[in-house]
Structures are given as C-alpha cells and as structure tokens.
Amino acid sequence: MRRAAALLLLLVAAPARAEERRSGFADMAPATRAMQQDDMANPGMLWVLEGGALWQRPAGAAARSCADCHGDAAASMRGVAARYPAMDPGEGRAVDLAGRIALCQARHQGAEPAPRESQAALALAAYVAHQSRGMPIAPPADAGMDAVRAEGQALYRARRGQLDLSCAQCHDDNAGRRLAGSVIPQGHPTGYPLYRLEWQALGSLQRRLRGCMTGVRAAPPAYGAADLIAIEAYLMARAAGMPLETPAVRP
Amino acid sequence: MILALLLAGGAAAQPHVVGDAIPTPLTPAPGDAARGRAIVADRQRGLCLLCHSGPFPEERFQGNLAPDLAGAGSRWTEGQLRLRIVDGKRLNPDSIMPSYGRTDGLHQVGAAWQGRTILASAEIEDVVAFLVTLRE
Numbered sequence A: 001m002r003r004a005a006a007l008l009l010l011l012v013a014a015p016a017r018a019e020e021r022r023s024g025f026a027d028m029a030p031a032t033r034a035m036q037q038d039d040m041a042n043p044g045m046l047w048v049l050e051g052g053a054l055w056q057r058p059a060g061a062a063a064r065s066c067a068d069c070h071g072d073a074a075a076s077m078r079g080v081a082a083r084y085p086a087m088d089p090g091e092g093r094a095v096d097l098a099g100r101i102a103l104c105q106a107r108h109q110g111a112e113p114a115p116r117e118s119q120a121a122l123a124l125a126a127y128v129a130h131q132s133r134g135m136p137i138a139p140p141a142d143a144g145m146d147a148v149r150a151e152g153q154a155l156y157r158a159r160r161g162q163l164d165l166s167c168a169q170c171h172d173d174n175a176g177r178r179l180a181g182s183v184i185p186q187g188h189p190t191g192y193p194l195y196r197l198e199w200q201a202l203g204s205l206q207r208r209l210r211g212c213m214t215g216v217r218a219a220p221p222a223y224g225a226a227d228l229i230a231i232e233a234y235l236m237a238r239a240a241g242m243p244l245e246t247p248a249v250r251p
Numbered sequence B: 001m002i003l004a005l006l007l008a009g010g011a012a013a014q015p016h017v018v019g020d021a022i023p024t025p026l027t028p029a030p031g032d033a034a035r036g037r038a039i040v041a042d043r044q045r046g047l048c049l050l051c052h053s054g055p056f057p058e059e060r061f062q063g064n065l066a067p068d069l070a071g072a073g074s075r076w077t078e079g080q081l082r083l084r085i086v087d088g089k090r091l092n093p094d095s096i097m098p099s100y101g102r103t104d105g106l107h108q109v110g111a112a113w114q115g116r117t118i119l120a121s122a123e124i125e126d127v128v129a130f131l132v133t134l135r136e
Helices: A002-016 A030-037 A044-056 A066-070 A097-109 A119-130 A143-157 A167-171 A205-215 A226-238 B002-009 B033-041 B078-090 B121-131
Strands: A086-088 A093-095 A194-196 A201-203
Touching: A044 A066, A044 A119, A044 A194, A086 A097, A086 A143, A093 A097, A093 A143, A093 A226, A097 A119, A119 A201, A143 A167, A143 A226, A205 A226, B033 B121, B078 B121
Parallel strands: none
Antiparallel strands: A086 A093, A194 A201
C-alpha cells in the first residue's frame, strides 16, 4: 500500500520538470559564448568554409558538384537542416542530414560518399546546416516520422549500460544540476555539427550520443544506425521551434 | 544448471537482505575506511562525486544530483549503507544511483563491463567502512 502511494506520488510529480527550454549555449561561460558568436573566432567556421569549397567541387563518375544541381546553397539549402531527420522515399527509412548528403553523393554524383565523421562529411554537413542558422527547428509532419520519433522517445527513456541510466534521467529529470563540475544541459541538438572544446574538433550529434552511451558504460550503436537517427528525430521534435546555431561551440 | 551457474558466476554470493539492510559484510575481511575514501573520490572507480558532494575539500568538482555524503554514517546503519550501495534500486526502482553489486537486469552493457559489477565486494566493504565514519 505504501509502495502504491509512493508510486502514485511519483507519477503525479514526474511531469513537473522545467518547462522552459534552454539551449546549452545559455549555460556556457561568456568567453565560450563569444567564441561561438564571432565567426572570426568560431573554429567551426573553418569546417563551414571547407564545406563551401566542397559544394563547388565536381565529384564522382558524373563529375558534378552539389552546386551544379542545387545552385546557391544560401537559397536552396536555407531551412533544410531544420527539417531533418526526414523519410527517404527511395530507402523507405528515416535519414539524417549526413545520410541525405551521402545518398545524394552516391545517387547523383556517382561518388563514394565520404565516411561518417570524416572531415569532408562533417564539413559538407556543417556548410549545409549553416544555411539554416537562426531558423527554427521544424520537424516534418509525416506519419512515417511519427513512428520513428516514438521509437526515439522510447530509446531516450530506456535505461542502458552498466550504470543503468537513460538519457531522460539526466537531460529531463536533472537538467540544470551539476554532474561533477558540469551543468547537465537539456540536450537540445540545436547546433550540430558543432565544435567541442573537449574534442578540439567538429563532431556530429551521433558522436555526442555515442559518447554519452559510452559514459554510462553501454555499447553504443554504430554510426548511421537507425537507433541513433530515431533518437535524433525525437530530440529535434523536442526542440521544435528553437533556432539552429550551426556551427555551435560547446565545452 | 542455470541456477547453479548464477550462484557460482556472480561477483558475490547473493547478499542476505533483511528489511532495508544487508547486515552481514560481503567479505570475511573487514573493509578499510582509507581505501574506501579513495574509491569514493575516484571518478573512474567509485564515481560517487559525479552525483554526490561530500567532505572532500581537495576535490573541486562535485555533483549535486544526490544527497551530500556528509553525515551518511549518522543517517544510516552500516547494513543500510551496504544495501544502498549493492542494490539501492531494490528500495527505489526509479533511483538514478547505479546498483554497485548487481549485474542482472541491465541492458546493452558495453563489452568491457559485461558480467562485471561496478565495484567488487571488497571495494564495497571499503566504501561502507568509510561512509560509517561520516558522522555529524
């Protein structure tokens, strides 16, 4: 009986998490915020510049560049990153932005896509996502994606690893508190790919998710795995309306 | 057969839970409080200060997700502390505190950690020996 009462109390108390959504940007030191906001100081802009060069470079059997089809990215790619992950009708599955770029390279350039997390793949993704900087995250309304997002939410809430922790236990229930010295962010993927001072490099959301999973001593899914894309789709829906920051800087 | 494997294969024999405590030590040798303090402060071994704060003036970065360890020895008996470390989820299934002496009921555990408890029985005894000294 007491246990039932305690459980009921828990169920009632559970939705009482902070409703105000915060980008990790808001919790950073002033110097790190300044680094992100100044394009001359933001290290992520080096990847964006490289991506801009790749955008113009003919590649693959078709000897075609991204620009040959898509033209000026500032116009054609504006808002695109804010809508990913999305369903790929040809593949019949959800793809993230990096996956979409790789599919495009294979299908339309006849090129071998750059491996995930390679310099070239990150640079192109950063360049494309940068075209949506400041735009609100706008996940597509689509029944296929609803199913993927539901799967992502279940994964987000599933305990895993030797430490037996779910994403939600830190990033929903304890966001804003300190894990050792670091404020736990709410986990909104507003700035990927982003430059982490800890990595001394640009990295994808999948790298961040895999790092967190390793942190709880779980076996992370491989890069590109459907589980990681599902979690991203859920997180983007959770962050709907928040402005994109790519390339963000994080500690 | 499976039962025999479970009984033989665990890092520790099934500890005897009485109420909300494990009154009997997990090892014949008594725990060592100094070793226990080092384990608690170690971010790779005990992991305790990631979530808890405590009387560790030399440790700059301590967590605030969980109660301060100061006074833990006044709030709980040795046996109560032992159960809370071995398997606190037995008392509160929703707790974020990992069960340090349990390997079942986990999912997707990384290869390096499979079948291993977070701390060995002797380490748990060291931590218990330390925590009972934290009196207010």
